[in-house]
Amino acid sequence: MDALTINEAAETSGWTPRMLRYIEELGLVEPPRSSGGYRLYGPGELQRLRTLRELLDRFDLGLGDVGFARRMQRDDALRTVVEGWLEAEPARPEHVPADDWLEWEQDKHERLLAEAARRDTTLTETP
Template identity: 70%
Template sequence: MDGLTIQQAAQTTGWSPRMLRYVEDAGLIEPLRSAAGYRLYGPAELQRLRTLRALLAEFDIGLTDVGFAQRLRRDPALRTAVDHWFAAAPRRPENVPAADWLRWEQDKHQRLLNANAHLAPLDAHSTKPIKETA
């Protein structure tokens, strides 16, 4: 067998064997298997396990968060959908592409009339409110 067994890997990385399996279930770090099905952790996996630990600790995030980040970069549809949602964000136009910014400016008047001045660039059609409390 070539590589560390789960218990050995646990010792060098600081994770528990249980968590190593959990991390694998989460889709992050999946070690190779021996013929008999034993998990075999190589240097690369060990390294990744350590940095993963550091990542979680340093930013106080969860495995599921990293899992989501992974999904974000594996699923283009999700990625673009999320990007799109944030693109319409009500934040300062600093990081908004020129084209969007232009549209934002164009719609400004409309938005001001409706209400929220400095908030959000998004085609606000289909916005026929119930009874604008005016």
Template identity: 40%
Template sequence: MESATVHTAAQTTGWSVRMLHYLDAAGLVSPPRSPSGYRLYGVREIVRLRELRQLLADHDLRPADLQVALRLRSEPALRHAVDDWLGAATFPAAPVGAPTAGNDAQQGQDAGNGRPTTTDPSTSWLRFEQDKHSRALQSANTPIAR
């Protein structure tokens, strides 16, 4: 196989012509062009397209996810900004009452009042609010005695 047109490449790989154009514009698989501007898919590009399909399926990704990853690799300022933001981010802990490995369901709560015992302000308010809402839902589901 010397080189294939975009239509032949689409038939060979299972991608649509429109998706092949998108992948090219995104910089994920960019085939060389003919002197008149047509995309020419060689063996290398066909293999890359098949590998890309498998990568997306294996890791539950979309082409846009890889486009972001490509930008992170090629734009140092963007990579540093994202790294800084992720480094400063605190992600919420498991919901109150959810058991964790090696701990009981009351982890992070004072044994009598249900209030969080953690002193980390980024998670204590969240745990308190989750616990408060859980108690409200439990009391709403309790039948009223008549």
């Protein structure tokens, strides 16, 4: 019986029960449930909750930030497109004529977005 109920978990982790429910809603820490529906926080969940707090304090993040990171990690299309966009940031290479560069950029993003679209439809189209 080393699983804590929500109020106990709140006390040991430093979060409030309300926040524990919110954190679960964001998909960050999702404890298993008892047969009656009670959340059961085991050592793993408690550890995650403590390190989560450290993470937020240390880097001044919000729960939403970590939630977004989680989403990026799970959604291949999202991650690919965002990373593609960010990678295109560096200054224009001087050795490539501006026109060609633009064309290359456009092509690249079209490819990325097209790929994302393909995955979307692959996932959603179920006739």
